[in-house]
Each structure stands twice: as C-alpha cells, then as structure tokens.
Amino acid sequence: MEFALTEIQQMVLETAHSFADNELLPNAAATDKTGQFPAKSVKTLAELGFLGMAVDEKWGGAGFDNLSYAIAMEEISRGCASTGVIMSVNNSLVCDPIKKFGNDEQKKKFLKPLAQGKRLGCFALSEPGSGSDAAGMRTTAILDGDHYVINGTKNWITSGKEADVCVLIAHSDPSERHKGISAFIVDRNETPYGIGKVEDKLGIKGSSTTSLVFENVRVPAANRLGAEGMGFKVAMSTLDGGRIGIAAQALGIARIAFEEALAYSRERSAFGKVIGDFGAIREMLADMATEIDAARLLIWRAAVGKDRGENFGKHSAMAKLYASEMSARVCHKALQIHGGYGYVKEYNAERHVRDARITEIYEGTSEIQRLVIARATQVAFAKAQG
Amino acid sequence: MDFALDETQQMIRDSVRSFVSGQVREPAMKWNEGHGDANAALKELGGLGLLGILAPENAGGAGLDVATLILSLIELATGDAGLAAMVAHHNGPALGHLLDADFSDKKLLSRFASGDALLCRATDEGQAHLDSATVETTATQQPDGGWQVSGSKRLVPLGTLASHAIVSAKTLGGADIHLLVDLSAPGVSRQASASLVGLSTCDLADLTLSEVQVPAAMTVGSSSRAVALGRLTTAAIALGVTRAALAAGVTYTLERKQFGKPIARFQPMQWQTADSATELEAAELLTYRAAWQLSTGDARDFAVEKAAVFAMEAAQRVADRALQMHGGYGYTEDFPVERHFRDAATLRLLTDGPDLQRVVIAKGLAQAV
Structure with missing residues (x-):
C-alpha cells in the first residue's frame, strides 16, 4: 500500500497544471463561446507528448504510464474541458487500440504520427440508431478483393471535423451480431469519407461532434485492426481504457468548479460575514472536496490496474460512474454557491455544469457502467457461494 | 502508487x-x-x-x-x-x-x-464532544503534584471492562489535561450506558469520578493522533459493516426468485448493487490513503476526516439498500442485515459525527484560500 506519486508522475502533474493555468484557463470561456477548435492548445499538447502519453517512445509516444495519463487528463480538463476530451479521444480511443491490436506496419504509418500529434484521431462506433447496444450497428465493411467497402453513417464522433485518422468499427459479416464485427483504421486523406451534421451541443463546445458518412469508401484490407470478427472486442477493450480518460475529465471539471466556488465563498459577504463561514456553504464545500478525492482514488485505482495488466474493466466503470456523477453534483453545488451570479456567463459556474453533464453520457452512459459493475459484483458473490 | x-x-x-x-x-x-x-x-x-x-x-x-x-x-x-x-x-x-x-x-x-489489561479514553460528556472548551471534568493539582479529578463521562467504549481510562479534564487555570485514571481507584463509579440502537456487543459505560486521586506520573501529554485514530478506526468499522451489508444484500438477490428468475437479474437490484459496490470501493480507497499517511507520518489535506465522513455515510446507504433488497425479510432478525443497518446508524457515536468532520474539512479549506 503506497499512495505517493513517482518523480515522473509528479513532473507530469506540474507540467500539466502550469500549462492549464497559463494557457487553458484564460481561454476556456472564449473557446466555449465561439465553439472554435482549440488548435493552439492541441499543438502544445503535442509538444508536451500528451497526445500519445502511454505510447512507447519507439512509436512516437511519450512513454508514460496510464496513471500519468489520468493525472494529466485531470489537469488539462481542469483548464479546458473541450481540450480534455480531444486529448482523451486521441490517447484512449485511437492510439490505445492501435497500440494494442495493430501490427508494426500500422503502428509505423498511423500510431507514430498520431502519438506525435502530427495527425489527429477519432473513434467511430455509435450510429444514429445504436449506441450502448453496439452490436446493433448497421455500418458494413464488405471485403472486395484486397479492400473493404464501407457503407453507413457514424454518429457522435468527437473531433470528427478535424481528425484525419478514424478508428472505425463496422460489420464485416452483417449476418452475425458481435462475431461479425471488425475494426479498421480509415485514413481520411487517402480514402476520404464525408463529414455530416456538426452538432450544436450543450457543452464541450470547443470539440467538434459530427456524424461521418461512408459511401462506398474503399479501405485497404491492410488497414483492418486485429483479426476479422475481433472488432467488438477491440471496441469494448478500448472503451474500458477510455473510461479512465473521461472519468479524469469529469474530475478536472469538478476541480475547477470547486476551486472557483471556494474562492467565491471567501469573497462574497452576506449578513455581515463571508458566505463561506455559513454552515450550509461549509457543508457543500466539505462534501465537494471529499467526493473529488474519492473520484480521484477510483480513477487512479483503475489506471494502476491497467498499468499492471490486471482486468480493470470493473474499476474503470466504477471510476467513470462515480467521477461523472460526482462532477455533476459538484458543479451543481458550485453554481448554487454563486447564487444568481452562477446563472450568468460573467462567471464560469454555468459552463462547468454544461461541460460536466456529457461525462455521464459518452463512452458508456451511467446506466451501462452500472450494468458492468453489477454483473461483475454478482459474478464475484455467486462464485464465493460456490 | x-x-x-x-x-x-x-x-x-x-x-x-x-x-x-x-x-x-x-x-x-x-x-x-x-x-x-x-x-x-x-x-x-x-x-x-x-x-x-x-x-x-x-x-x-x-x-x-x-x-x-x-x-x-x-x-x-x-x-x-x-x-x-x-x-x-x-x-x-x-x-x-x-x-x-x-x-x-x-x-x-x-x-x-x-491485552492483559484494557484501556479506554473518556472524553465525551453531556455537552462536550468535539468542543473541548465545554469539558466540565476538573483536575485540581494537589500539593504532592498529583491531581484530584471530578466529573462525569458518558458512552465510554470498554468503560466497564477497562482497567484504566485516559480522562480529559480542565485544570483550574482552564488548560486541557489528560490523566491516566485507575478505574479501581476510590471515587470511580461506572455503570453500563443506556443501550444503543446498534453496536450491541460493544461495552459502553458512563463514568462518574468524584475526587479521584491521580499521581503526577499518570499525566499524559496531548495527542492529535488519538483524535485521528478515533476517526479513522471508525471509518474502518464502517467499511466492515458496508462489506457485510453488501454481501448479505447481493447474496440474497442471487437466491430469491420472483417472476421466474432471481431478483438479481432485475435492473433495480443491479443498480443498487452497482452503487453500493462503487461506494464501498471509494470508501476503502479513502480510508487506505489516510491509513497510509498515518503509517508513514502525519495525515494531510484532511484525508482522515474525508475517509470518516464518506465511510460512515456510505455504510448507512449501503446497509439501507441491502435491507431493501431483502424486502420484508430484511426487517426481521432472521437475517443479519437488520443488524448491519442498526450498526451503520450507530457508528457516529464512536467518534465525531459527519457534520463535525465536515466543519473540520471546511475550516481547513477556508484557511488554504
């Protein structure tokens, strides 16, 4: 049992924290207002090695562990939630599956520039009619000679507008459900696909969310990621890791909401004293601080599990479930502490509420996390009973 | 890590x-x-x-x-x-x-x-709990340097079994003092406290001290660690209750059948299982972190209080869900879950309650701004 960070992890924390203080926090409100992709910040993330954090240096990554990744994700998202999700998707949903399931050719061609931040990735699983029920997808990838012909529409694709590499999950055998699914790397420059509707969202406005339209897009068979029929496994194992990133994003949003609310509670006076000295506000702040710590420990537990090659699916589901719902509670209280000022854009409290809300939905809704956790828990007790 | x-x-x-x-x-x-x-x-x-x-x-x-x-x-x-x-x-x-x-x-x-003799620490009085300013037990120094102690303490764990008690008191000058009192000394009387809703096995007594003589050598220095240990050990008991309640609840849902299948297959049961398992995990991690800090030095950033608040309240939520999972059977003494429910509700008597712990956390947060 040891709860200390290594020197490298501490360095990652400090680097990410000061980048967030200096570059992200001052621009986060403008990014939210304009909905502009934070290109300059993403470029700095690339220079810091934060777009391929847990990828070997050999493949263009920074060679950090997953705990460092979780730490950096929290700090970056504290600075700007939009920048956080762009970072999370590139690391967890794009680099990670290519690192785990890709061959050396694919790593050289795609992982290296993605990890270096020379290219940006997106992950295409959900469709207009299928989300959590991934096997219900309609997009097909039919083998024709040495190409797969892709047809279908993918929805809710983070960074869809800017990304030029797409990890795509599609049915290579539409007669099967899970077993007929395969994963592909689609190079948008070589085999262009269409960008459909760009969503107008409640929050995380600086990251684009689009649909992707595939009409007879011919992808070289060499771009298939893993064996044919392994796509569902690729998708699920990718999401296990992605949940750590999103949990850390939720935590970062909660952190900044809490910090601002605490500072406000020490400035604002009512009835002759600062409101932070009233029991009601104190109680909220104490709970916020406690739940933030609880979420961080759950996230770190999952990240360390991943680093050690343990089966970390239940832990990442717990981290994602708890951190996202905690973030919603904390941001709600932070707004409340600001009173009327929390409801107007002069302060950031309302933005944090909007940004936090998505973390209960994407990369597995809270309902899916509860199913995962419940099943794992029930199986463990059933086994213990014999 | x-x-x-x-x-x-x-x-x-x-x-x-x-x-x-x-x-x-x-x-x-x-x-x-x-x-x-x-x-x-x-x-x-x-x-x-x-x-x-x-x-x-x-x-x-x-x-x-x-x-x-x-x-x-x-x-x-x-x-x-x-x-x-x-x-x-x-x-x-x-x-x-x-x-x-x-x-x-x-x-x-x-x-x-x-373990040849048991020791207790008697701090709680009618009004005084976290607030040492209201301690009414007095210690009057005697010519030989020893102390004469008078006052009463309540709800002292191990109060009837212990041979000695660390008693908190005020000197005439108003200073806080701790004295190790031999509970067989003249002037000490003890009786079992009113029985509680839970933690029934725990020996609890109310102590009355009237002009009890305590030698100077039995003066004990102050200890902030004692307070931290009181809080953190309560978190640990909360965790044990939480684990037992979760196990009881989930095991029952796997056995009990309704509408032709185990109720564990229904989403309301699964939801409660997931929330309880997650809160148990979070409470454990907070408690382990605080324990690690105390094992390697002093606690920092109110890790102990955060663990205590979270673990005590998680125990109540988890025990409540586990009782609910049992339906009417949960309400009977045929299953242990009603005991976990009562124990969870009684934990706050062992240390400062969650509200006081929150005040400690919030005051610290304010100071750091």
Missing part, C-alpha cells in the same frame, strides 16, 4: 479473516440478541496480538502500522461491528494516545499492549 497489501498486511488480514469466520460470525448473532458476550473473543484477540497492534515489540506490542490496524478492524467488523469497536478503541484512540504522547510507565504500557 500501489494499492496492493504487503506480505505482513496480507498475513494479518487473512488471520483475522479466518478468526472471524471461525469464532465471530456465528456467535455474533447470539451476542447481539443479548445471549453471552464477546469478552472471550476479545481475550483471544489479545492472544493473537491484536490488542497491541501499534505498540512496538519492545513494549509488548505487535509493532505493526496503522494500515494493518485498519485492515484488521475492517475484517473484524464484517463479523461483529461492536466487537470491532472495542478492539478499535483500545488500539486506536486509547493506546494510540499513550504511544503518541510517549507515556513513561513502560510496565503499564506493556500490560495494555499485550
């Missing part, structure tokens, strides 16, 4: 676990119905070295760290929270105070550390 237990911690945890399945879980049902008491089990725990966990080996103790104490208490509390509360009190706020304050009477210390 390492969430795994080291070899010693694992070994101690496993031995307490097997003690609980062999000698606690079954009898606990009877103890809680008022048949027989847990004193024999307490003695046996002393034989295993579990009544001097933190005391150095040369002082007759086991020389283990706070994390190991916490792990042992979690296991014990899965079997009987009241028994765990007594072991927690002796090891943590009581003996932990003497150790922290470098108490000089090594002979007496080793009697406590070996």
Whole structure:
C-alpha cells in the first residue's frame, strides 16, 4: 500500500497544471463561446507528448504510464474541458487500440504520427440508431478483393471535423451480431469519407461532434485492426481504457468548479460575514472536496490496474460512474454557491455544469457502467457461494 | 502508487479473516440478541496480538502500522461491528494516545499492549464532544503534584471492562489535561450506558469520578493522533459493516426468485448493487490513503476526516439498500442485515459525527484560500 506519486508522475502533474493555468484557463470561456477548435492548445499538447502519453517512445509516444495519463487528463480538463476530451479521444480511443491490436506496419504509418500529434484521431462506433447496444450497428465493411467497402453513417464522433485518422468499427459479416464485427483504421486523406451534421451541443463546445458518412469508401484490407470478427472486442477493450480518460475529465471539471466556488465563498459577504463561514456553504464545500478525492482514488485505482495488466474493466466503470456523477453534483453545488451570479456567463459556474453533464453520457452512459459493475459484483458473490 | 497489501498486511488480514469466520460470525448473532458476550473473543484477540497492534515489540506490542490496524478492524467488523469497536478503541484512540504522547510507565504500557489489561479514553460528556472548551471534568493539582479529578463521562467504549481510562479534564487555570485514571481507584463509579440502537456487543459505560486521586506520573501529554485514530478506526468499522451489508444484500438477490428468475437479474437490484459496490470501493480507497499517511507520518489535506465522513455515510446507504433488497425479510432478525443497518446508524457515536468532520474539512479549506 503506497499512495505517493513517482518523480515522473509528479513532473507530469506540474507540467500539466502550469500549462492549464497559463494557457487553458484564460481561454476556456472564449473557446466555449465561439465553439472554435482549440488548435493552439492541441499543438502544445503535442509538444508536451500528451497526445500519445502511454505510447512507447519507439512509436512516437511519450512513454508514460496510464496513471500519468489520468493525472494529466485531470489537469488539462481542469483548464479546458473541450481540450480534455480531444486529448482523451486521441490517447484512449485511437492510439490505445492501435497500440494494442495493430501490427508494426500500422503502428509505423498511423500510431507514430498520431502519438506525435502530427495527425489527429477519432473513434467511430455509435450510429444514429445504436449506441450502448453496439452490436446493433448497421455500418458494413464488405471485403472486395484486397479492400473493404464501407457503407453507413457514424454518429457522435468527437473531433470528427478535424481528425484525419478514424478508428472505425463496422460489420464485416452483417449476418452475425458481435462475431461479425471488425475494426479498421480509415485514413481520411487517402480514402476520404464525408463529414455530416456538426452538432450544436450543450457543452464541450470547443470539440467538434459530427456524424461521418461512408459511401462506398474503399479501405485497404491492410488497414483492418486485429483479426476479422475481433472488432467488438477491440471496441469494448478500448472503451474500458477510455473510461479512465473521461472519468479524469469529469474530475478536472469538478476541480475547477470547486476551486472557483471556494474562492467565491471567501469573497462574497452576506449578513455581515463571508458566505463561506455559513454552515450550509461549509457543508457543500466539505462534501465537494471529499467526493473529488474519492473520484480521484477510483480513477487512479483503475489506471494502476491497467498499468499492471490486471482486468480493470470493473474499476474503470466504477471510476467513470462515480467521477461523472460526482462532477455533476459538484458543479451543481458550485453554481448554487454563486447564487444568481452562477446563472450568468460573467462567471464560469454555468459552463462547468454544461461541460460536466456529457461525462455521464459518452463512452458508456451511467446506466451501462452500472450494468458492468453489477454483473461483475454478482459474478464475484455467486462464485464465493460456490 | 500501489494499492496492493504487503506480505505482513496480507498475513494479518487473512488471520483475522479466518478468526472471524471461525469464532465471530456465528456467535455474533447470539451476542447481539443479548445471549453471552464477546469478552472471550476479545481475550483471544489479545492472544493473537491484536490488542497491541501499534505498540512496538519492545513494549509488548505487535509493532505493526496503522494500515494493518485498519485492515484488521475492517475484517473484524464484517463479523461483529461492536466487537470491532472495542478492539478499535483500545488500539486506536486509547493506546494510540499513550504511544503518541510517549507515556513513561513502560510496565503499564506493556500490560495494555499485550491485552492483559484494557484501556479506554473518556472524553465525551453531556455537552462536550468535539468542543473541548465545554469539558466540565476538573483536575485540581494537589500539593504532592498529583491531581484530584471530578466529573462525569458518558458512552465510554470498554468503560466497564477497562482497567484504566485516559480522562480529559480542565485544570483550574482552564488548560486541557489528560490523566491516566485507575478505574479501581476510590471515587470511580461506572455503570453500563443506556443501550444503543446498534453496536450491541460493544461495552459502553458512563463514568462518574468524584475526587479521584491521580499521581503526577499518570499525566499524559496531548495527542492529535488519538483524535485521528478515533476517526479513522471508525471509518474502518464502517467499511466492515458496508462489506457485510453488501454481501448479505447481493447474496440474497442471487437466491430469491420472483417472476421466474432471481431478483438479481432485475435492473433495480443491479443498480443498487452497482452503487453500493462503487461506494464501498471509494470508501476503502479513502480510508487506505489516510491509513497510509498515518503509517508513514502525519495525515494531510484532511484525508482522515474525508475517509470518516464518506465511510460512515456510505455504510448507512449501503446497509439501507441491502435491507431493501431483502424486502420484508430484511426487517426481521432472521437475517443479519437488520443488524448491519442498526450498526451503520450507530457508528457516529464512536467518534465525531459527519457534520463535525465536515466543519473540520471546511475550516481547513477556508484557511488554504
């Protein structure tokens, strides 16, 4: 049992924290207002090695562990939630599956520039009619000679507008459900696909969310990621890791909401004293601080599990479930502490509420996390009973 | 960052676990119905070295760290929270105070550390709890340097079984003082406290001290660690109750059938299972972090208070869900879940309640701004 960070992890924390203080926090409100992709910040993330954090240096990554990744994700998202999700998707949903399931050719061609931040990735699983029920997808990838012909529409694709590499999950055998699914790397420059509707969202406005339209897009068979029929496994194992990133994003949003609310509670006076000295506000702040710590420990537990090659699916589901719902509670209280000022854009409290809300939905809704956790828990007790 | 237990911690945890399945879980049902008491089990725990966990080996103790104490208490509390509360009190706020304050009477210390004698710490009064300013017990210095103590304390864990109590008092000058009082001394009377809704196995007594003479050598220094240990050991008991309640609830849903299938297959049961398992995990991690801090130095950033608030309240939520999972059976004494529910509700009597812990956290947060 040891709860200390290594020197490298501490360095990652400090680097990410000061980048967030200096570059992200001052621009986060403008990014939210304009909905502009934070290109300059993403470029700095690339220079810091934060777009391929847990990828070997050999493949263009920074060679950090997953705990460092979780730490950096929290700090970056504290600075700007939009920048956080762009970072999370590139690391967890794009680099990670290519690192785990890709061959050396694919790593050289795609992982290296993605990890270096020379290219940006997106992950295409959900469709207009299928989300959590991934096997219900309609997009097909039919083998024709040495190409797969892709047809279908993918929805809710983070960074869809800017990304030029797409990890795509599609049915290579539409007669099967899970077993007929395969994963592909689609190079948008070589085999262009269409960008459909760009969503107008409640929050995380600086990251684009689009649909992707595939009409007879011919992808070289060499771009298939893993064996044919392994796509569902690729998708699920990718999401296990992605949940750590999103949990850390939720935590970062909660952190900044809490910090601002605490500072406000020490400035604002009512009835002759600062409101932070009233029991009601104190109680909220104490709970916020406690739940933030609880979420961080759950996230770190999952990240360390991943680093050690343990089966970390239940832990990442717990981290994602708890951190996202905690973030919603904390941001709600932070707004409340600001009173009327929390409801107007002069302060950031309302933005944090909007940004936090998505973390209960994407990369597995809270309902899916509860199913995962419940099943794992029930199986463990059933086994213990014999 | 390492969430795994080291070899010693694992070994101690496993031995307490097997003690609980062999000698606690079954009898606990009877103890809680008022048949027989847990004193024999307490003695046996002393034989295993579990009544001097933190005391150095040369002082007759086991020389283990706070994390190991916490792990042992979690296991014990899965079997009987009241028994765990007594072991927690002796090891943590009581003996932990003497150790922290470098108490000089090594002979007496080793009697406590070996479990030959039990020790309690008497702080609670009618009005005084966290607020030491309202302590009404007085200590008047005598010409020989000793003290004469008068006052009353309530709800003292191990109050009837202990040979000695660390008593908090005020001097005539208004200073806080702690004295180690021999509970067989003239002027001490003790009687069992009014019975509580839960933690029925735990020995609790109200003490009355009238002009009790305490030698100067029995003066004990102050200890902030004793307070931290009181809070954190309560978190550990909360965790044991939480684990037991979760196990009872989930196991029941796997067996109970309605509409042709185990109720574990219905989403409302799954939701409660997921929330309880997640909160248990979070409470454990907060508690382990605080235990690690106390094992390697002082606690930081209110890690102890955060663990205590979270674990105490999680225990109540988890026990409530587990009772609900049992339907009407949960309300009967045929299943242990009603006891977990009552124990969870009683934990706050062992230490500062969650509201006071929140004040401590919030004051610290304000200072850091």
